[in-house]
Amino acid sequence: MKKLINNPTYVVEEMLDGFLKAHSNYIRVLPENDRALVTSRTTREGKVGVLIGGGSGHEPGFLGYVGDGMADGVAVGNIFASPPPAPILEVTKAIDKGAGVVYLYGNYAGDVMNFGMAAELAEMEGIKVEMVLGSDDVASAPKEEKHRRRGIAGELFVFKTAGAAADLGYSLEEVARIARKTNDHTRSMGVGLTPCSLPQxxxxxxxxxxxxxxxxxxxxxxxxxxxxxxxxxxxxxxxxVAAILEDIPLNEGEEVAVLVNGLGSTPRMELYIMFRRAEQILREKGIKIYRSYVGDYITSLEMGGCSITITKLDNELKTLLDHPADCPMFVQK
Structure with missing residues (x-):
């Protein structure tokens, strides 16, 4: 499986170096840890910090969503591996503006352990932390065991609404509430066509x-x-879509956000064909698509396939979803 890389050992470092050079107006690396990245923009005192993170290989997730209206910093792990506590803690200290920091990450054992350890260390230094786990993948556990579900592409909507809430001046507890509410209203289901390969x-x-x-x-x-x-x-x-609607029933007249997310090598042509059918299904049920997103948002290297995400919206979530954002890989006016 062909790749345009140099030494496989240094793919993450070289990727980060290139990303930082390409987007220096958005993001910078902290001198304390080369896996700890924060916004290049000035953030106001009293704002809740939003920290996201996870393994590399999901680009543009997660570092592509650091910027105005979304995340203030990101901790970067090795390919498909959680970042260790050290960069998470450094980002936490850098983005804390006196109002605390919310951690947003997927429900994976390594992330749960490492973000949890970082939160304990941060609170020892006087920084209050809230943690919200993405768990939108309906295929990964039955409905009655939702706490075991993986976080996949639906995390994008959690980043978006929580980031907007923080930007609007919500308290730490309220930002965390919005993140949990968004996750609770979000379901995803994916299909794989071809595998990816690790550079190593x-x-x-x-x-x-x-x-x-x-x-x-x-x-x-x-x-x-x-x-x-x-x-x-x-x-x-x-x-x-049937699996999603069975898990989170929607009534006629309700509004949703829909994401058709490519896993890395699926052409946009195919993603739009999938979206076309999803829109037909929802329209026939009297469900309105309030906002739609089609493209590669959280990938898996060059994996073939896609996922569909549906988020049930109310007025509060619509307002936050509409809030402007300006990040390297997500711009909404």
């Missing part, structure tokens, strides 16, 4: 036949619900 190994992350797909595949190649013969886009979309 060059080997496929999982095995799948040339004529197969895997419904419910995770962003790191975690097993999905089932493998099946590849179907037409409408058939696949029907299954993904």
């Amino acid at each position: 190994t060059g080997k496929p992350s999982f095995e799948i036949g040339d004529d197969e797909m895997e419904i419910g595949l995770g962003h790191h190649g975690e097993p999905g619900i089932r493998k099946a013969k590849l179907q037409q886009a409408d058939v696949v979309t029907d299954e993904l």
Whole structure:
């Protein structure tokens, strides 16, 4: 599996170096730790800090969402691996403006452990921390065990609304409440078509036949619900949307945000075909799409496939979703 890299050992460092040079007007690295990045812009005193993070390989997640109206800093891990506590703590100290910091990250064992350790260290230094885990993947656990679910592309909406709340001056507790509410209103379901390969190994992350797909595949190649013969886009979309609507029923007249997220190598053409069918399904049920997003937002290196995310909206979440944002990989006016 071909890659345009140099030494596989240094892919994350070289990627970060290139990203910082390309987007120095948005983001800078802290001298204390080269995996701790913060906004280049001045943030006001008394603002709640928003810290996101996770493993590399999901670009533009997560460092692409540092900027005005979203995150104030990001801790970066190795490929598909949690950042250790040290860079999380350094970012926390750098972005704390006296009102505390909220951590937003996916529900994975390494992230839970390392962000938890960093929060304890931060509170020992007098910084109050709230933590909110993304858990939008309906394929990863049954509804009655939602606390076990993985966070996938739906985390984008959590970043967006929590970042807007912090920008508008909400308290730490209120920013965390908004993040939890968004996560509670969000469901995602994915399909995998082809594996990715880690630069260090060059080997496929999982095995799948040339004529197969895997419904419910995770962003790191975690097993999905089932493998099946590849179907037409409408058939696949029907299954993904049905699983979401079964988990979070929506009534006629309600409004949603919809994200069709590419995993790295799926052309926009195919993503728009998937969105087309999702819109048809929702329209036929009398559900209005308030905002839509189609593209690569949280990827898995060069994995083939996509996920569909639906977030149930109310007036509060619509206001926060509409709030302007200006980040390297997300601009909304």
